[in-house]
Amino acid sequence: xxxxxxxxxxxxxxxxxxxxxxxxxxxxxxxxxxxxxxxxxxxxxxxxxxxxxxxxxxxxxxxxxx
Numbered sequence: 001x002x003x004x005x006x007x008x009x010x011x012x013x014x015x016x017x018x019x020x021x022x023x024x025x026x027x028x029x030x031x032x033x034x035x036x037x038x039x040x041x042x043x044x045x046x047x048x049x050x051x052x053x054x055x056x057x058x059x060x061x062x063x064x065x066x
Contacts, residue, residue, distance in 0.1 A: 001028040001029075001030060002028070002030070003030045003031075003032050004029070004030075004031065004032065005031065005032060005034045005052055006031030006034060006037065007031075007034070007037050007039070007042070007048075007052060008055050008058075009029050009031050010055075010059065011055065011058055011059055011062060012029060013027070014059075014062060015031075015062065017066070036048075037051055041047050041051055058059065
């Protein structure tokens with residue numbers, strides 16, 4: 001089980017699935033509560049918008065790097 005902030009569960013999942021490829025390990029991802037990020041209304045706060053933007057940039061980087 002991997003517990004991380006909800007806003008980067010996708011990138012974490014991609015990374016772990018790639019690392020565990022070919023193994024019999026079952027992956028469970030869970031988003032931990034985060035007072036600074038609300039997935040229900042992230043677009044209404046500047047800090048959350050920046051967080052999502054940064055995460056999108058990291059996803060693009062990971063796509064090309066890995």
